[in-house]
Amino acid sequence: MSKGPRIESPTIITPATAAAITGPVLAWYAAAARDLPWRRADRTAWGVMVSEFMLQQTPVARVLEPWQQWLTRWPQPIDLALAPAGEAVRAWGRLGYPRRALRLHAAATEIVERHDGVVPAEEAELRALPGVGAYTAAAIASFAHGRQAVVLDTNVRRVIARAVAGSAQPPPSPTVAERALAESLIPAADPAGWAAASMELGALVCTATGPDCAACPLRDRCRWVLLGRPAYAGPPRRGQAYAGTDRQVRGLLLGVLREHDGPVEAPTLDAVWADSVQRERALGSLVDDGLAIRIGDNHYGLPR
Numbered sequence: 369m370s371k372g373p374r375i376e377s378p379t380i381i382t383p384a385t386a387a388a389i390t391g392p393v394l395a396w397y398a399a400a401a402r403d404l405p406w407r408r409a410d411r412t413a414w415g416v417m418v419s420e421f422m423l424q425q426t427p428v429a430r431v432l433e434p435w436q437q438w439l440t441r442w443p444q445p446i447d448l449a450l451a452p453a454g455e456a457v458r459a460w461g462r463l464g465y466p467r468r469a470l471r472l473h474a475a476a477t478e479i480v481e482r483h484d485g486v487v488p489a490e491e492a493e494l495r496a497l498p499g500v501g502a503y504t505a506a507a508i509a510s511f512a513h514g515r516q517a518v519v520l521d522t523n524v525r526r527v528i529a530r531a532v533a534g535s536a537q538p539p540p541s542p543t544v545a546e547r548a549l550a551e552s553l554i555p556a557a558d559p560a561g562w563a564a565a566s567m568e569l570g571a572l573v574c575t576a577t578g579p580d581c582a583a584c585p586l587r588d589r590c591r592w593v594l595l596g597r598p599a600y601a602g603p604p605r606r607g608q609a610y611a612g613t614d615r616q617v618r619g620l621l622l623g624v625l626r627e628h629d630g631p632v633e634a635p636t637l638d639a640v641w642a643d644s645v646q647r648e649r650a651l652g653s654l655v656d657d658g659l660a661i662r663i664g665d666n667h668y669g670l671p672r
Contacts, residue, residue: 397565413512454670471499523570534591631667
């Protein structure tokens with residue numbers, strides 16, 4: 369593979385260069401964007417927040433139905449805050465990483481208590497909520513409130529790494545230089561549009577393993593393409609195992625608890641997993657995380 373011309377990776381870029389990148393992507397997004405409910409004109413800030421919690425490490429296709437059900441049942445933060453935490457865990461179903469449900473419930477409670485039931489717009493206030501980190505705060509500020517925020521999810525980071533920095537993949541974790549570069553790209557006229565468009569481009573076209581460069585609106589100016597699409601040379605990226613792990617056992621145990629309205633006897637849970645040591649460890653971790661409670665000596669249930 370040809371190495372192509374040497375192109376220095378910038379830390380920040382000029383407004384003219386930024387416009388040459390953001391303009392084609394915004395035009396592509398206007399024609400190619402998926403019709404997702406949390407992007408529609410009638411979206412609410414709460415709906416955006418729920419989507420961001422659900423979409424963490426979870427594909428869009430798996431989130432669509434639970435998101436609709438969640439917003440129908442709890443259309444505002446106060447509706448969720450008034451419900452038992454266990455109902456949030458039950459409604460989370462099989463989305464995975466169920467602690468997100470508890471954190472979303474806790475966040476809803478704080479929104480009611482500290483923000484009069486209104487999802488805040490300032491990133492600092494959002495980051496003070498349970499379960500809201502830097503990315504989630506920026507995404508809510510941008511998508512729900514139209515604020516100029518540096519929204520750096522995996523897809524956005526990959527688009528910027530390739531198109532602007534000339535690397536096949538971004539660093540394992542966001543760096544100061546990467547954030548500065550991302551910030552210099554944000555168009556003042558449509559910051560939320562750029563965040564959504566770059567995210568969509570990474571999700572649909574500039575994918576991790578099979579980028580469709582022929583369909584990319586930046587194909588003629590992408591630094592990675594101009595360099596000959598060099599392979600990623602950074603630290604190895606390891607996927608997370610699932611089969612046979614405590615995470616799988618936790619999911620199976622929690623599934624049984626969700627299926628019962630009342631306490632579940634320990635023998636019922638014993639049938640979920642043969643390895644008693646691993647099963648007890650997983651069950652204990654669910655209790656420690658607040659996802660399950662011990663009831664008496666021999667029963668378990670969802671938090672109340």
